[in-house]
Amino acid sequence: MDFLKIILFISLICGLFAELKVPAGACVSKIVNGKLVQVGDCKKDDGSEIARLIKRSRDEKKKAQIKCDVTYKSKCFRVVVYTVLNVTVNDGKVICKSMKYGKPANIYDQKHLKLLLTYLRSLIPAGKTTLSIWTGMEYKNNKLFLSSGEPITIATEDWFPTYPKSDALNTNVAVRVDNDPKTKYQRMSNTPPSWKRNGVICEI
Known part of the structure; x- marks a missing residue:
């Protein structure tokens, strides 16, 4: 059963990386199932990218909640x-x-x-x-x-x-x-x- 879980996990990661194809030198970040997934030339590892993505997500939710006159x-x-x-x-x-x-x-x-x-x-x-x-x-x-x-x-x-x-x-x-x-x-x-x-x- 554990072996099956490992295979499924590897398939999921491979699928994500296949989906997130980026040009050389670029970095794409996404939050998937609550976790930060980065593909490409991503050198920062200080938490700033996930903080930026969370802030953007919150801002978008706030904007969606605002009713326009x-x-x-x-x-x-x-x-x-x-x-x-x-x-x-x-x-x-x-x-x-x-x-x-x-x-x-x-x-x-x-x-x-x-x-x-x-x-x-x-x-x-x-x-x-x-x-x-x-x-x-x-x-x-x-x-x-x-x-x-x-x-x-x-x-x-x-x-x-x-x-x-x-x-x-x-x-x-x-x-x-x-x-x-x-x-x-x-x-x-x-x-x-x-x-x-x-x-x-x-x-x-």
């Missing part, structure tokens, strides 16, 4: 809303980070903005007609930037009337939504980061 192009967006205007840009960054929601979000195009506006409209508190939420985008030197610093162009009709402002203090972008989906007094605006909003859109 809006999903767009495989990106997950969560919205944190308060009934009062009490969130500055810095507050928004802290909220997203502390609640494991990543960072204040980008708006990637007109279709994405419309999806967000529809969802935000459903969050307007009873007795209120509007809601204003921070994003992670910035407006500087008459240019709009994603949180990564990459410039992006958004259609004029996606801005609140008379926006964007060219004032150097109006560096951060918020989204305002109205109960009435047809009113022009909603969409994006750029304002000083110290202004207070109802919350923040987070991008995971």
Whole structure:
């Protein structure tokens, strides 16, 4: 019986190594049945690789457990809303980070903005007609930037009337939504980061 177990174990290992064919000089690591299996040129033996794989596995599980309020192009967006205007840009960054929601979000195009506006409209508190939420985008030197610093162009009709402002203090972008989906007094605006909003859109 022990001989049979040894044969089966050797077959399993050979099968794993056959499956994990890698180019010369490369290293592939996997956790199989709770054990680290490495194939190729794997020189580290200090436990750092298994720690990295465990962390990645945990991160993926956490991300899978997070329910997205809006999903767009495989990106997950969560919205944190308060009934009062009490969130500055810095507050928004802290909220997203502390609640494991990543960072204040980008708006990637007109279709994405419309999806967000529809969802935000459903969050307007009873007795209120509007809601204003921070994003992670910035407006500087008459240019709009994603949180990564990459410039992006958004259609004029996606801005609140008379926006964007060219004032150097109006560096951060918020989204305002109205109960009435047809009113022009909603969409994006750029304002000083110290202004207070109802919350923040987070991008995971």
